[in-house]
Amino acid sequence: MKVLYVARLFSGLELSVASKIWQPTGVPTIYRLIEALAQQPDQVSVILCAKDGHTVLPDLEDSCVKLEGLNCPVKLLAAKPTATGPITRAFREMRHTFAIIRAVRRSKPTLIYIDHGNVWAAGVLARFLRVPVLFRVMGVYPAMRNALVSGKFANKVLRWCYKSPFAGVICTQDGSGVELWLRRALHPRTPVHILLNGVDEAKENNDFHPEITKISRNAIVVTFVGKLEEAKGIEEFSAAFLTAVRKNQNLHGLIIGSGSLEGKIKDQFDEAGLSSYVTFLKRLPHSQVHSALSRSDIYISLNRYGNLSNANLEAMRVGVAMIMPEAQEEIGVDLATDELIPSEYVVRVKSSNDLLGIEKSILDLASDKERRQLMAAGIKKIAGAKLDSWKKRINCEIEILEKISNSDR
Structure with a gap:
């Protein structure tokens, strides 16, 4: 050949x-x-x-x-x-x-x-x-x-x-x-x-980025991984998280990625006086992405075009409680995602624009450690069985x- x-x-x-x-x-x-x-x-x-x-x-x-x-x-x-x-x-x-x-x-x-x-x-x-x-x-x-x-x-x-x-x-x-x-x-x-x-082979990895080690060990880390662009739902993540953290100051946002909206999102946290509740990382070596996911308590994906991205599959393999939008049945978006991930192992909001739903899901999961652990274990088991x-x-x-x-x- x-x-x-x-x-x-x-x-x-x-x-x-x-x-x-x-x-x-x-x-x-x-x-x-x-x-x-x-x-x-x-x-x-x-x-x-x-x-x-x-x-x-x-x-x-x-x-x-x-x-x-x-x-x-x-x-x-x-x-x-x-x-x-x-x-x-x-x-x-x-x-x-x-x-x-x-x-x-x-x-x-x-x-x-x-x-x-x-x-x-x-x-x-x-x-x-x-x-x-x-x-x-x-x-x-x-x-x-x-x-x-x-x-x-x-x-x-x-x-x-x-x-x-x-x-x-x-x-x-x-x-x-x-x-x-x-x-x-x-x-x-x-x-x-x-x-x-x-997905990469499962390995225990403690190669944490220095900025992640600064996050309080008691904080509930809410993570977004992806390009900071409109299609990925970063603006909705930011808006919902800012509202949620005002109600639960034990939350800490972790945003991994860069893009045209990076400055705008950082300004929103600065203007709200909540920049100490978020960590921005433009990019990470692959080994450190895995460790960042393992430090995460809640992982949010709001991609408007589909939610089986590489980052999401890696989050499944590591095992993190996930929030993502419902399927868009009229055009087939995320029907495959629903088939892969049973409803009991993921929180689904109405759409990427559902700010109230995203905020409520963050607060509900933040207050229920046992549910987060059950979701994380379930989704990790699915990844082990279905992802090569x-x-x-x-x-x-x-x-x-x-x-x-x-x-x-």
């Missing part, structure tokens, strides 16, 4: 490219699969395509780089043209597509693995080349749903791409309603594999790639 691996240049990979040292953060299904494939010489070559919003590498040029710690070639495609607008994006995608086709002709892979960030190229490759194409979907977002019904030309192109004769589609089960979207978007004969992300290790999860994906690569089309 010889794989050409094509993905967008995720922010979690930018620092590795900038430093020329392979130290990825985030996107674990991306970097773990690349690492696994790269263990065998000449099994994989990688193309990373820059799109919009790159701050670490704003002046990136097309180039080939060698990353210390990664045993495979990496080609970078710059986000050019750099101007904004649909016409500019169309030219950029066409340029990337032609560059990928040239790479296919040079490297002669037995399989092309390409993500949704390069969906135009994926559609062209699947329709016009003889090499099997595996299309990778990380989850479903509103723009992807809108593309199935919008009359705009760009969305008609997307629908044409989605219906391409892919050799297979692998989709992350993140609770975003992937099943319904896949049925509507893809050609009915396209083989589909929906996979939960993995990352090694097993990645091996499963490699088996799918090998089957496609070795099959006659």
